Amino acid sequence: MNQPPSAVVTGASSGIGAATARRLATEGFHVFCAARRADRVEALAAEIGGTAVVCDVTSAESVAALADVVGERLDVLVNNAGGAYGATPVAEADSDDWRAMYEVNVIGLMQVTRSLLPALLVAGRASGAGTILNVGSTAGRIAYEGGAGYTAAKHGTKVVTETLRLELWDQPIRVCEVAPGMVRTDEFALVRFEGDAEKAAAVYAGVAEPLVAEDIADAIAWVVTRPPHVNVDELVIRPRAQAAQHKVHRVFERPGASRPPKAGPGAGVEE
Numbered sequence: 001m002n003q004p005p006s007a008v009v010t011g012a013s014s015g016i017g018a019a020t021a022r023r024l025a026t027e028g029f030h031v032f033c034a035a036r037r038a039d040r041v042e043a044l045a046a047e048i049g050g051t052a053v054v055c056d057v058t059s060a061e062s063v064a065a066l067a068d069v070v071g072e073r074l075d076v077l078v079n080n081a082g083g084a085y086g087a088t089p090v091a092e093a094d095s096d097d098w099r100a101m102y103e104v105n106v107i108g109l110m111q112v113t114r115s116l117l118p119a120l121l122v123a124g125r126a127s128g129a130g131t132i133l134n135v136g137s138t139a140g141r142i143a144y145e146g147g148a149g150y151t152a153a154k155h156g157t158k159v160v161t162e163t164l165r166l167e168l169w170d171q172p173i174r175v176c177e178v179a180p181g182m183v184r185t186d187e188f189a190l191v192r193f194e195g196d197a198e199k200a201a202a203v204y205a206g207v208a209e210p211l212v213a214e215d216i217a218d219a220i221a222w223v224v225t226r227p228p229h230v231n232v233d234e235l236v237i238r239p240r241a242q243a244a245q246h247k248v249h250r251v252f253e254r255p256g257a258s259r260p261p262k263a264g265p266g267a268g269v270e271e
Contacts, residue, residue, distance in 0.1 A: 005127075006074050007224070008032040008066070010057055010112055011081030013040035015185035016135060019213035020078055022048055023221045029076065034066055057081045057108030067115040074119035075127065076224050079109045080135040082157070084150040084192040098149040105153035109134060109160060117173075124172030128228035133220060134161045136179040138236060142245050150192075158234075165233070174231045176223050181238030182248065184210040206250030211239045 007024045011017035013035035021031045025048035033041040033048075034055040045052035053069050056062045082105045085097040113132060124130035139147060140154035158177065165175040184204050204210050216237065223232045241249040 004028055004030045005076070006030045006032065006070070006123075007076035007078060008034060008070060008074060008112075008116060009078045009080055010034045010055065010108075011135075012044060013037040015188060016180070016183065016213045016216045017078075017080040018044055019217035020080060020220050021050060023214070023217040024076070024078075024224075025050060027221055027225060032066070032070055035081070057112050058103045060111055063108075063111045063115045066112070067119070070116060070119055072119055073122045073126070074116055074130065075123045076131045076133065077113065077116050077120060078133050078135065078220060078224075079112055081108055081112075082135065082137075082154075084139075084147075084188070086149065087146040087192060089146055090148050093149060098152075101149050101153040102156065106156040106160060109157060113164065120173055121171060127172075129172055129174050131174045131176065131224045132164065133176045133178060133224055135216070135220070136161065136177045136234075138179055138181040138238065138245060140179060141236070144245050161234075165231075172228075174228075176232050177234045178216060178219050178223060179234060179236045180211060180216050181236070181245075182207065182210045182242045183213065183216060185213050206252050207239070207241050207248060208251060209239055209241065211237065 005028065007029040009017050009021045009024065009031055012021045012033040017035065021033050021044055024031050031048060031050035032053055033045045033050050034053045035041045036054065036056050038052070038054045041052040041054065044050070051069065053066050055066045083101065085100050086094055088094065120130035120132065134157055136157045137154040139151045140158040143151050158179070161175060161177045168175060182204070219235055219237050223235060226232060243249075
């Protein structure tokens with residue numbers, strides 16, 4: 001009996017990762033739901049008929065254990081695990097926050113890709129194309145005040161993606177990036193502002209329709225289900241209200257109504 005195609009989604013415990021796991025399952029993939037929070041990935045895997053793997057992408061040992069669970073063949077890898085911590089100017093930057101962002105957005109992506117590449121090559125040689133899809137950000141394409149740590153990390157995601165494509169040019173592996181702009185999820189801005197709900201809400205204040213996790217999952221599913229010869233190098237996706245990182249259309253109910261406190265120019269508006 002033919003086995004269904006398989007996919008690994010990192011950071012699958014919430015937000016874009018969870019939405020992507022659900023969407024790929026509807027596309028016929030057996031999804032390995034990988035994240036640090038066991039209760040969440042176990043519930044998600046049970047819901048979609050996938051496999052839960054407790055995995056911290058910043059740990060080489062944890063990533064090696066993920067590769068063991070996946071086995072010899074993997075059709076799609078979605079490197080979604082990431083995050084932003086803090087929104088302070090460089091002069092006030094927290095070194096630990098910067099290290100954490102680089103570890104998860106760049107080192108973690110590298111470790112997962114390195115460990116699963118042999119399985120992706122097996123699938124690629126059998127099907128014509130294994131696929132690596134990295135979830136980047138519009139923050140990987142522009143700088144803004146208060147965002148240097150996160151923009152540096154997401155520029156790293158972008159450049160690693162571009163380099164992988166060059167290095168794997170003669171292999172049956174597609175290397176793609178989906179780069180979201182303003183996406184409203186339950187946790188991204190809240191984590192960035194250390195649980196400050198007021199600052200997190202300010203990111204989306206007055207924006208009637210920011211993107212949601214399912215919008216990005218839809219884009220990811222479209223990219224990875226193209227015919228094997230089609231490589232979508234990069235797909236930048238923003239809500240209509242966001243013309244640029246610093247230019248967002250906001251509408252408040254009453255003229256002159258009080259505005260929420262600023263979270264910082266552009267802060268938190270990218271997944």
